[in-house]
Amino acid sequence: MKKKLQVLSISLALASATSILHAESNINAGKQKATSCASCHGEDGNSMVATFPKLAQQHSSYLSKQLQAFKDGSRTDPMMSAIALTLSDDDIKDVSAYYATQKISENALPDPASDDDAEKPVNEKQDPVQAMIAKGADLYRNGNLQSEVSACIACHGPFGEGNKPASFPALKSQHADYLIKALTDFKSGARSNNPENIMHMIAKKMTDEEIKAVSYRISMMK
Secondary structure, three states, X not given: OHHHHHHHHHHHHHHHHHHHHHHHHHHHHHHHHHXXXXXXXXXXXXXXXXXXXXXXXXXXXXXXXXXXXXXXXXXXXXXXXXXXXOOOHHHHHHHHHHHHOOXXXXXXXXXXXXXXXXXXXXXXXXXXXXXXXXXXXXHHHHXXXXXXXXXXXXXXXXXXXXXXXXXXXXXXXXXXXXXXXXXXXXXXXXOOOXXXXXXXXXXXXXXXXXXXXXXXXXXXXX
């Protein structure tokens, strides 16, 4: 019996070691394959352009799902759709595994210089960014009962960490501009590849100001 337990123990250890080596192999392969993505998403998945999403620290299952959606046409974008068509299933898994291991960068406070309230008198724009972030924080935690907007926390977690088993993406420290675009696309129906179109049902009830507020808040999550 003792020998059997020792054999089982060794087998499990070998299986675990093989799994770790395989995962490391995927990550290393993904790093090489991701070089072509760096011009838009940054070398480590932290894009420098606010309209391009950060991919660093995103769940590999979610990244794989989105790349497959671009590949099969259920999600469309002129650039990403063309790129995804060139990727094999292994390429998608490897690139997703690599980005999932990278640390997402923090954002500076959103710049409201181009917003309408930038033209208001000084006494009417006391710390508008912080006011917008506070409004977004309330919406993220509690939703809007009056307009039946669901709280983001239910699917994306208290810290914007997402839900890996359910393939709900991590949102923390994402660019505010990208989040605004994504929510606006969900609202209009331009983006609708998620199961049962949950995000469309939520976003279509949100005002433009609510979209901006919650995007500001999420961009500040760490």
